[in-house]
Amino acid sequence: MITATSSERPVRVLIADDHPTNRAVLEVILSFIQAELVTVEDGAQALEAFKTGNFDIVLMDLQMPVMDGLSAIREIRRFEAETGRHATPVLAVSANAMSEHVAASRAAGADQHIAKPVIPDALLRIMGERIRQAATPQSDHRKMNHVIGNAT
Numbered sequence: 001m002i003t004a005t006s007s008e009r010p011v012r013v014l015i016a017d018d019h020p021t022n023r024a025v026l027e028v029i030l031s032f033i034q035a036e037l038v039t040v041e042d043g044a045q046a047l048e049a050f051k052t053g054n055f056d057i058v059l060m061d062l063q064m065p066v067m068d069g070l071s072a073i074r075e076i077r078r079f080e081a082e083t084g085r086h087a088t089p090v091l092a093v094s095a096n097a098m099s100e101h102v103a104a105s106r107a108a109g110a111d112q113h114i115a116k117p118v119i120p121d122a123l124l125r126i127m128g129e130r131i132r133q134a135a136t137p138q139s140d141h142r143k144m145n146h147v148i149g150n151a152t
């Protein structure tokens with residue numbers, strides 16, 4: 001489990017999934033860590049939220065109306081490049097987990113592909129790893145290390 005102490009800021013997580021049950025499942029899993037969640041229902045909402053949300057990590061469903069997850073991930077990477085921001089970890093979360101789906105999400109700019117149904121311990125471990133990897137001294141490296149704590 002990812003642990004956090006009350007004196008540190010919570011991890012900010014953007015969740016994009018069009019299915020309410022999937023959003024609820026992720027909310028339950030993330031209730032085990034100190035996280036601030038913003039949940040949206042399609043890729044366009046995800047992109048808008050991302051631009052102002054200062055997130056530590058994004059969990060992106062792939063099949064969504066309005067704008068699909070792959071397009072949203074590409075737009076997020078484009079936004080980061082245009083604004084000179086560091087790359088925020090993005091995990092593609094999808095029931096489509098065949099090799100071509102994994103390759104497509106990586107090509108769009110996802111850091112990793114998580115298969116549904118999501119395994120809670122695995123998701124939290126991967127989130128911790130990705131957030132730690134993305135943390136830099138320029139942001140708040142020491143704080144982030146402390147927030148993520150140790151996976152046990």
Ligand SMILES: [Mg+2]
Pocket residue numbers: 017018019061062063064
């Ligand atoms: Mg979906």
